[in-house]
Amino acid sequence: MTIERIHLHSFRNYEEAVFCPSDAVNLIYGNNGSGKTNILEAIHYCALGRSHRTGYDREVIRKNERVGVCSLSVRSNHGMNQIKITLTPFGIKKKNVEINGKCISRMSDLMGKLRCVMFSPEDILIIKEGPSLRRRYLDMFISQINTAYFIELQKYNRLINQRNALLKQIRKNEKEQTILLEIMEEQIVQSQAVLIPIRMRYIEKIRENVRFLYQKISQKSNEILDIQYCGPLIQYERISDDLRKKYESSREHDIINGVTSVGIHRDDIEINLNNHLIRTYGSQGQIRTAALCMKMSQISIMESEVGEKPVLLLDDVLSELDYLRRKFLLESISGVQTFITCTDLEDYDKKVAFHPVLVKNQDGIAEIENSIELDNKTVEDPLFL
Numbered sequence: 001m002t003i004e005r006i007h008l009h010s011f012r013n014y015e016e017a018v019f020c021p022s023d024a025v026n027l028i029y030g031n032n033g034s035g036k037t038n039i040l041e042a043i044h045y046c047a048l049g050r051s052h053r054t055g056y057d058r059e060v061i062r063k064n065e066r067v068g069v070c071s072l073s074v075r076s077n078h079g080m081n082q083i084k085i086t087l088t089p090f091g092i093k094k095k096n097v098e099i100n101g102k103c104i105s106r107m108s109d110l111m112g113k114l115r116c117v118m119f120s121p122e123d124i125l126i127i128k129e130g131p132s133l134r135r136r137y138l139d140m141f142i143s144q145i146n147t148a149y150f151i152e153l154q155k156y157n158r159l160i161n162q163r164n165a166l167l168k169q170i171r172k173n174e175k176e177q178t179i180l181l182e183i184m185e186e187q188i189v190q191s192q193a194v195l196i197p198i199r200m201r202y203i204e205k206i207r208e209n210v211r212f213l214y215q216k217i218s219q220k221s222n223e224i225l226d227i228q229y230c231g232p233l234i235q236y237e238r239i240s241d242d243l244r245k246k247y248e249s250s251r252e253h254d255i256i257n258g259v260t261s262v263g264i265h266r267d268d269i270e271i272n273l274n275n276h277l278i279r280t281y282g283s284q285g286q287i288r289t290a291a292l293c294m295k296m297s298q299i300s301i302m303e304s305e306v307g308e309k310p311v312l313l314l315d316d317v318l319s320e321l322d323y324l325r326r327k328f329l330l331e332s333i334s335g336v337q338t339f340i341t342c343t344d345l346e347d348y349d350k351k352v353a354f355h356p357v358l359v360k361n362q363d364g365i366a367e368i369e370n371s372i373e374l375d376n377k378t379v380e381d382p383l384f385l
Contacts, residue, residue: 001076001115001311002337003043009069010062012038013366022355025338029345030359035366036341039359040118040313042070043339046083047114047311048140049097049107058089063364066090074114077308081113108151115144115302115310119295121320126294127287128279131268138269141298142202145305149198156191159184160260168258178251185247192264193239196231202301203229203269209297210290217289217328224274225290231267285322292325296332312338318347 002023008014013035028036037053041060044052051060061068071084084098097104099113126133143150163184170178207227214225232246246262254261271278271290278290303309312333318326319342330352342348345356358369 001074001308003114003311004073004075004080006039006042006072007069008038008042009067010065011042011068011070012060012062013361013364014038015062015365017366017368019357019368021337021339021357023337025333025340025352025354026357027345027348027354028339028341028357028359029343031361032343034359034361036359037315038366039368040315040339040341043072043114043116043311043313044118045070045085046072046074047110047116047144049085049095049110052118052120056089057087057095061087061089072114074311076113083110083113106151108147108154111143111147111150112145112306115306116313117295117298117302117310118313118315119292119317120315121317123295124287124291127271127282127291131266134269134271135265135267137294138199138202142198144310145302146198149195152191152194156188156195156264159188159191160263160265163188163260164258167255167260171255171258181251185244188260188263189240189243189247192243195264196239199264199267200229203227205301206294206297209300210293213293213296214289217293217325218286219324222274223286225278225293226272226275228270228272229267230270231264232262288321289325292321292329296329299332299336309336312336314338314340316341316343318342319344 003021004023006017006019006021008017008019010016019039028039030036038060041051041053044050045060051057054060057068066088068087069084071082073080073082075081082098082100086096086098088094088096097107097110099109104110126137139153143153163181166181166184170181210225210227214223215221243262250262271294273282273286273290276282278287282290299309299312314329317329318340321329326347327349330349333352340348340354348354360367360369
């Protein structure tokens with residue numbers, strides 16, 4: 001996949017900007033706070049319909065503005081797509097997504113139009129923090145490859161919210177019949193019977209990749225990085241039957257607490273180094289290497305699944321990596337359109353060719369310099385109106 005043009009309007013600290021990136025490595029540099037990461041955030045929005053930094057769309061709109069727009073054109077094996085995200089958090093419809101000039105009603109229609117992998121210093125939290133970040137990592141990864149998974153996951157989340165609301169109703173009214181709860185639980189069971197095998201299949205793919213990548217980076221054959229899917233089920237061959245029993249046995253507890261205690265929204269990915277939890281026993285270097293492997297594994301899996309490489313977004317990670325890890329990362333981006341942000345060009349290995357992109361901040365307004373001009377492309381293109 002290759003992004004050919006990016007347009008930002010009242011997005012973060014950009015008033016109006018058009019950026020035509022190189023199809024290889026784009027090194028976006030400038031002072032802290034100039035607006036480098038905002039470019040990557042816009043790409044992430046166009047790929048997944050959401051920010052990687054905040055859950056509130058209003059935070060990305062330029063101060064004193066009520067509408068923000070990020071849009072781009074991306075070429076893939078299936079042709080050219082134009083993606084436009086209009087954010088109006090103070091309006092009736094808070095987010096409008098257009099593909100090739102047509103509004104879409106389902107976010108699932110956006111999935112796969114632009115696939116990206118983002119790596120930032122905060123990604124070590126995937127290893128160190130709680131299971132929600134690991135579930136998010138897995139769900140966002142699979143959703144870009146498997147649209148059916150994304151649709152089913154949305155359905156599952158709605159059902160869990162509905163069950164939680166019903167649990168609270170039953171708790172308030174002891175006479176409330178639980179037949180509706182049983183019907184809802186059956187729907188939740190059937191949804192997980194679809195989702196769990198997909199999760200486990202991709203966990204196995206990630207597992208194979210990270211074991212190889214970790215030893216290649218660390219150059220220590222005696223260190224084995226391993227990941228496992230952890231949920232309440234012992235035998236996944238009987239998913240539906242086992243889940244039904246779990247919901248029946250936890251029903252009274254869930255009514256008292258008003259929340260659903262069983263399901264994939266509670267599952268975890270266990271990451272071990274030599275059979276020990278890496279977040280507990282691993283060094284900072286080992287944890288950074290594991291996080292890097294988790295992210296880089298996505299590129300090879302996406303390529304094998306869909307036949308083309310995703311766009312790679314590296315947000316201020318070069319300065320966080322030692323020479324060996326930085327060398328491995330830069331050697332691995334051959335053939336991948338890459339966007340790298342940094343403050344110091346000295347962090348970058350000049351042996352790998354790159355296109356420099358300078359971002360300046362003048363009186364609170366970000367400006368992009370050193371952009372590549374493409375033939376037959378003007379600001380008046382339909383995508384940018």
